[in-house]
Amino acid sequence: MIILRIYRRDGHYDVHQLDIKPETKLLTLFEQIRTGIDPTFAFSSGCRHGICGSCAVKVNGKPVLACKTEIGSFRSGVLRIEPLNSESPKIDLLSDFDGFYRSFSSFPDFLEPNGRPTKENFLPEATRCIQCGICYYSCPSVSYDKEFSGPAAALKQDRFLSDPADTITESRLEEAVGEVYRCVKCYRCTEYCPRSLDPEKAIENIRTRCLTRKEETIGTFHTKALFDSIYHYGKINETFTARYLFGFWGSLPLILSGLPFLFKRRVRLRPVKAANLKEIRRLLEMEND
């Protein structure tokens, strides 16, 4: 016996108690409800086998594709089913995906080719992305930082950046530096992606590319400040990094917000070096090689 609580348009939950084979797919069940019980029950679907990305919903808070998910695959016998994007207006299991689709237009979403197609096999991960929106709507950074274009867009951007035929790498990177450091590296995108893709890795790749650029940006600067701080002191030293990032005068305003930390002895004015500094340095040097 499985109990389903399904979100409906006016905010209440429909409760269905069902005796049903645990290997039934969620989507099959939705179809049965729409066919036999309530023709107004709205959800979306397409290919029926996990390759169009139309049917993403949240089950007990976890985003999944309804057509690939078996009812019996959850530990709990009560399934709370809700639309994917909890912040938009919702009608039954439909929510607004416009934000997600727009996220791809934050960069030139096409190849700017040099005219000669590559002779090498090149099969980017992004080709297998089905634009289901799962990564985007489960990304914590996206939900509070409206300027972040999110994991799927990064995956796509990385695809163009690593394409040997693309010619506008520099301008792509210029835009990317404003984006990739907005990710907080929680790995949710990679964990939830129904196609087992790795958007987090794509972000990492782009960050690495940004580091190799000549021009310094907040992101590269930040990385370097942290690196140097660890190199010099064996730990992250806030006063050092602040001065590094903003200069002496620039970090003065920060002193105000730093004072409470100082009183609570969370930061120190005079840096303390780690005991095993030599070892740490060796590690860093190895990593650098």
Add this chain to the structure above:
Amino acid sequence: MFTNLNPISCDVLVIGAGLAGLSAAAEAARAGKKTIVVSKNHPLKSHSAAAAGGINAAMTPEDAVLHCEETITAGCGLCDRQAVEILCNSAADILGKFRKYGTPFRLNENGEPEGRPFGAMSTPRTRFVGDYTGAALMQTAFEQAEKAGVRFEYDVFLTDLIKDGSRIAGACGIRFRSGTAELFSAGAVILATGGAGALFAVNSNGIGSTGDGCAMALRAGLPLKNWELVQFHPTGLYPSGLLISEAARGEGAVLRNKEMEAFMPRYHEKGDLAPRDAVTRAILTEIKCGRGFGRRGDFVLLDCRALSPERLTERLPEICDLTETMLHIHPSTHLIPVLPTAHYFMGGVPTDTEGHVLDAIGFAVPGLFAAGECSWTGVHGANRVGGNSLLEATVFGRRAGKAAAAETVPASPDPNEALRTLNGRLEPPASASEAEETGKIPSPLECRRELKEILSTSCGAVHTTIRHKQGATRLSLLERRFRKYRFRLPPERACNTELKDWLETDNLLLLGAALLTAAEERSESAGAFYREDQIYAGGSLYHTLTEYRKGRFSAERRPL
């Protein structure tokens, strides 16, 4: 009832954002026309993105000639040679364009796209990206259309074509998210709404393949050509019919019956890579002779064990994924249960090689174009060669886009007329009287399920007149009950799924009746169309044209 329409105007209106629609739109936009693509879901969710195996392209002129001959042979004499030549000769160029703009085709050691063998072909010329070629092509096509300045209106369900005098001057429909009625007026309209696989219980198509464009054309008084020619793909996953691409057999998988015999060589010299109709009929024969698997003996097995696990994951990842999620088996260790599944409509809205839609007499309908699976261009004849339809969608999509852009004429359809048409769709016709006792009134999806069951039994891969007659009777009873459905929600409600399902089912009922009419008119087997009660063996060749006028269907034969 809707009280007003939201007017939107453009030069070229493309209905459908599959590969055909995107190719046409990009071409029209590049010609400087204001182009809008309307689709009932997001472009990348179009059914084209589900195409797996690949796209056929001959890289040398000699191979193009061969491609052409093989397509015509597989088409069983019903192909239009001129169209096939255009198709095969444009392939290398089209492929080059896709490559240039980033479609990551699998390359061989010379750096040229590798070919995989496909049914009915003697050289491996199906070019591929894993087994998600459709998705890869769609991504590139979408990127390029966006770059060309095409405007996209998705989640809009179009219901009818609107005329301005004798010219098609736009289309009306419902914006799903807001529940508002929309009128798109356009200097030229391109239909690219894809196939109608949803007519059958066991089919390989997405849920949205409901043939809306073909229904629009029928309702606008235009004919469908060879509508009864439906291709059944031999290997649908049991029991749903989801596709196991022909790429599996192309890579070396074989079909086996209950006795574990690889039975295809008994039926055809090309063995497992015989044309699809031959393989489908072979499977049906095996099943009929009691050599099928399962309790009911209604499927056979596809054996991929000869392929190494690495080759499977590299070249057929989607098939592995599909069998794992659906049946919890892996093709490298288990045999896959398969059965024939409704796959592709060879027929559709008749067009010439520039995409102009033709009326029953053969004249171009002003302002209307068509491309992709919803159209009949003559390239598939009575049996499509796998991998040719993606090629058709791009080649003829582009041609239609070019022609449409060159022939736009300022149009101003009458909004009141459009409003009447739209509201007329929602009103029950006068004949369906309340008092008539016709049993339980089914929900739109119940009705669709019944319709699928009717057509699968009466008009499947094997035809007889008796079954057609039974099907037609059952269909008309179903239709009467369908018309009595009372909506629970007012039509202008946002995200009105009930209304959308109903409108789609309405289209399917129309197309189902057209299918039965057309099938009855074809009295001899041809390619994918197989008659058990065929009187004259050998069969003469002709096309059929099916029309819907004043509530009646009629079908006629046309010489080649």
